[in-house]
Amino acid sequence: MSPEALRRHCTQLEERLFWLETFIEGARAGTWQWNVQTGETRFNALWAEMVGYRLEELEPVSIDTWLSLVHPDDLARSEAALQAHFSGQAAFYGCDARMRHRDGHWVWVRDYGRVVTRTPQGEPEWVSGIHIDISEHKATEARLEQALEDTRQLTRTLERAQRIGRLGYWRASLKTGELFWSDGIYDLFGVSRADFLPSVDAFKARVHPDDLAAVEACEARAHETGVFDIQHRILRPDGSVRWVHELADFEPKGDEAVLVGTVRDITEQKELELRLRELSITDELTGLYNRRYFMQRLREAHGEVRRLGRPSAVLVFDFDHFKVVNDSHGHAMGDQVLRRLGRLLSERLRRMDVPCRLGGEEFAILLPETSLEGGLRLAEDIRREVAALAFSSAQHERFHVSITCGVAVLLASDASGEEAIQRADAALYRGKHRGRNRVVAGATAATDSRE
Numbered sequence: 020m021s022p023e024a025l026r027r028h029c030t031q032l033e034e035r036l037f038w039l040e041t042f043i044e045g046a047r048a049g050t051w052q053w054n055v056q057t058g059e060t061r062f063n064a065l066w067a068e069m070v071g072y073r074l075e076e077l078e079p080v081s082i083d084t085w086l087s088l089v090h091p092d093d094l095a096r097s098e099a100a101l102q103a104h105f106s107g108q109a110a111f112y113g114c115d116a117r118m119r120h121r122d123g124h125w126v127w128v129r130d131y132g133r134v135v136t137r138t139p140q141g142e143p144e145w146v147s148g149i150h151i152d153i154s155e156h157k158a159t160e161a162r163l164e165q166a167l168e169d170t171r172q173l174t175r176t177l178e179r180a181q182r183i184g185r186l187g188y189w190r191a192s193l194k195t196g197e198l199f200w201s202d203g204i205y206d207l208f209g210v211s212r213a214d215f216l217p218s219v220d221a222f223k224a225r226v227h228p229d230d231l232a233a234v235e236a237c238e239a240r241a242h243e244t245g246v247f248d249i250q251h252r253i254l255r256p257d258g259s260v261r262w263v264h265e266l267a268d269f270e271p272k273g274d275e276a277v278l279v280g281t282v283r284d285i286t287e288q289k290e291l292e293l294r295l296r297e298l299s300i301t302d303e304l305t306g307l308y309n310r311r312y313f314m315q316r317l318r319e320a321h322g323e324v325r326r327l328g329r330p331s332a333v334l335v336f337d338f339d340h341f342k343v344v345n346d347s348h349g350h351a352m353g354d355q356v357l358r359r360l361g362r363l364l365s366e367r368l369r370r371m372d373v374p375c376r377l378g379g380e381e382f383a384i385l386l387p388e389t390s391l392e393g394g395l396r397l398a399e400d401i402r403r404e405v406a407a408l409a410f411s412s413a414q415h416e417r418f419h420v421s422i423t424c425g426v427a428v429l430l431a432s433d434a435s436g437e438e439a440i441q442r443a444d445a446a447l448y449r450g451k452h453r454g455r456n457r458v459v460a461g462a463t464a465a466t467d468s469r470e
């Protein structure tokens with residue numbers, strides 16, 4: 020090489036060295052070189068600075084300098100990474116390790132390196148690498164990990180609390196129909212995460228058909244009131260029915276209508292509530308409605324007659340000579356007769372009819388959408404069927420019973436529904452006088468002549 024070429028080459032080398040140093044400084048990288056065979060080691064000033072020393076203070080440096088500063092728990096990892104590289108398994112050596120700072124705290128370094136020369140036998144000889152201080156990054160990572168763990172813990176607590184409270188939470192986009200369910204809701208709906216993809220439509224398909232209109236009305240109302248609050252039934256795939264309470268409000272998100280809410284299993288509470296309601300309107304002995312409920316329905320029916328002209332009839336009847344039944348066959352037998360009548364009425368009347376035990380051995384039936392003629396026909400049927408019942412006393416004596424029944428219709432001109440009861444009662448009284456076991460029509464505006 021000519022002296023001129025040599026000078027150019029040297030200048031180029033110097034230039035490259037200069038730039039290399041700027042890269043290293045810019046990266047705040049500590050550099051190391053290590054002769055694996057002799058243990059000779061070289062560090063740059065930044066390597067020492069990273070752990071709070073000036074390079075001179077660490078002299079004489081060797082591989083032991085590194086070994087004395089690295090965290091004992093990280094040594095094995097570093098050793099394994101080195102071996103992986105030496106054996107050719109890994110193209111580079113790379114390991115995160117802690118080094119003790121002069122102040123006593125630990126500095127996290129990312130350590131990269133690679134074999135530069137090998138012995139004629141192929142053993143690694145010179146290895147070089149760099150240290151980058153990643154303490155800040157590690158601290159952020161630790162904070163993130165802690166935050167993640169806190170979130171996991173919170174989620175576990177939330178899920179547990181929800182399980183205990185039989186509560187699930189959901190998020191529905193009414194615009195796209197997308198729906199998110201928490202785990203608890205899958206259990207509540209009796210479906211598995213694997214086979215069921217929640218969506219607003221899929222949810223509605225699980226709502227009890229009788230409650231769907233109410234759920235949709237509640238959804239429509241929610242757009243105005245901002246609140247979605249409804250109790251309804253759901254049908255599970257196994258055919259069972261559960262009651263749920265949904266409570267939600269809107270979360271404004273772009274132009275999407277997003278409802279966020281909770282769902283709670285209230286089946287037991289609802290069944291108890293329905294049972295209590297049933298008990299509060301039922302006569303214990305006969306299973307028919309009680310007087311209080313009957314009067315309430317009578318008021319409603321009277322309102323409908325007035326407002327809509329919808330006709331309703333009432334039957335009032337009691338047993339004939341019931342005292343004799345009690346006296347001859349015992350009070351328990353009398354009760355049995357009353358229960359049998361309860362069964363007969365429950366079996367033969369329409370769902371909309373309201374049979375009730377007014378008290379003692381006196382009964383009434385409200386027949387919505389029924390004329391006087393219709394009421395009289397039904398009363399006659401019941402009278403006949405009661406008369407056909409055969410009872411057998413404890414002493415095996417067979418006996419029959421009969422009823423006398425008064426029938427009246429609710430009139431728009433009545434001040435209250437009770438006036439119809441009074442007319443039916445008056446007809447019943449006349450029936451008793453005429454010899455019992457009969458049906459008598461009460462007065463109506465059109466049939467006053469029957470009085």
Ligand SMILES: Nc1nc2c(ncn2[C@@H]2O[C@H](COP(=O)(O)OP(=O)(O)OP(=O)(O)O)[C@@H](O)[C@H]2O)c(=O)[nH]1
Pocket residue numbers: 337338339340341342343345349350351352353354357378379380451455
């Ligand atoms: N076993 C039983 N008897 C009852 C019950 N409530 C009322 N009674 C009886 O029903 C009878 C009603 O008697 P009365 O009002 O004189 O009427 P009745 O004997 O049916 O005679 P008429 O109605 O005039 O045909 C009384 O003996 C009551 O004790 C009840 O819950 N169970």
